[in-house]
Amino acid sequence: MEMIPSRSSSLTKFKSDKPKILFLGKPTHDGGEIQKNTDYFEIDILDAENRTEALAKIPHQLFTRGPYEGIVARTNVYPFDPFDEELFAPFMPRLKIVVTGQVGYNDFDVEWMTRQGVYFCNSKYATCEATAEMALFLIFAVLRNTSLGEQSLREGRWRGDLGLGRDPAGLTLGIIGMGKIGEKLAHKASTAFGMRVAYWNKSGRKVSTLQHWAHLTSEYYQCETLDELLGCSDVVSLHCPLTESTTKLMSDREFGKMKPGSFFINTSRGGLVDDSALIKALESGQICRAGLDVFGGEPDSICPYYRERADKVVVQPHMGGLTEASFRKASMECFANLRAFFETGRPLAPLNELPIGTESKALGFKKAPTTHEHRPSTSTPAPSSNLLVAANEPIPAK
Incomplete structure (x- = not known):
């Protein structure tokens, strides 16, 4: 005491x-x-x-x-x-x-x-600023495959089997949950790195300061449905609370709606994602790589796949807001x-x-x-x- x-x-x-x-x-x-x-x-x-x-x-x-x-x-x-x-x-x-x-x-x-x-x-x-920055870090990490690059170098293999990375400029970032963290991520990704931003809110809430792409291509586009966002995004980033209605929001169906070879980021809660569905999407190539700061069952029961596959998953131990x-x-x-x-x-x-x-x-x-x-x-x-x-x-x- x-x-x-x-x-x-x-x-x-x-x-x-x-x-x-x-x-x-x-x-x-x-x-x-x-x-x-x-x-x-x-x-x-x-x-x-x-x-x-x-x-x-x-x-x-x-x-x-x-x-x-x-x-x-x-x-x-x-x-x-x-x-x-x-x-x-x-x-x-x-x-x-x-x-x-x-x-x-x-x-x-x-x-x-x-x-x-x-x-x-x-x-x-x-934690809005810090969590948005962690999401941005994970976006760059999956686009440039930094985990596998680091692993290769530590194992004594210069570049190893690394392919070319992806440039963020011109890619579409899809934000699921345009709240305070999502807004900060959108601003950083669009103004500093030239990413186009689409967003979807489960509530249907429109961010009043945002404009449709048709009016100004550097601004953000509100998708009417989650399917629309998943289908138009090169990178999908989760930014919504874990509730009964959002548990396993991302499952087989949702990953199947994403662009083939796209990227997935989660800095919100592990329970938003069906782990088996994400792993299946990663193994099939439907999702190229994932960047995860949160996990179902953390810290003691994290799916081993995420720790073992540096070529498929960039991981952080829930450090986004710390x-x-x-x-x-x-x-x-x-x-x-x-x-x-x-x-x-x-x-x-x-x-x-x-x-x-x-x-x-x-x-x-x-x-x-x-x-x-x-x-x-x-x-x-x-x-x-x-x-x-x-x-x-x-x-x-x-």
């Missing part, structure tokens, strides 16, 4: 008045955001390495330091999932909000939280939602809407005093709404 002290000793007398927040797992690379927010929250850390240890420690944590109104889950890589009733029920009925530093939420039981009147917020912006800037942005976004909730009774960007009668009122959020006892420092956080905007902007390198 770890308690984060306030930045100002003069605030200790207000300690019991602050909302109590618990981090599940010791956060890393938060850029000092936790310390900056100790004037606003009483923050504890449950230092556990895995779900079993966390479940064992929670009762004692609640007895000695609880109750908690807010929980921050996974701003790191500790394997606490699933984030479900078993994990969160001990914190009820005082728990009002759960925030996470990740964008994916398939391992969170959002329906249960909604029934309990608990807001849930993922981090919609924090950058220093992303972790700091995730902390900023988590605290932005927490502060907004305790200021107004509603977070800035909740993923769920609560049933009538379960909404929380503002819980007496205590803002940092501005008396002579405590003068605001230059590191005092900006207003919550500004933090959410900042989380979507690049953070300069140190």
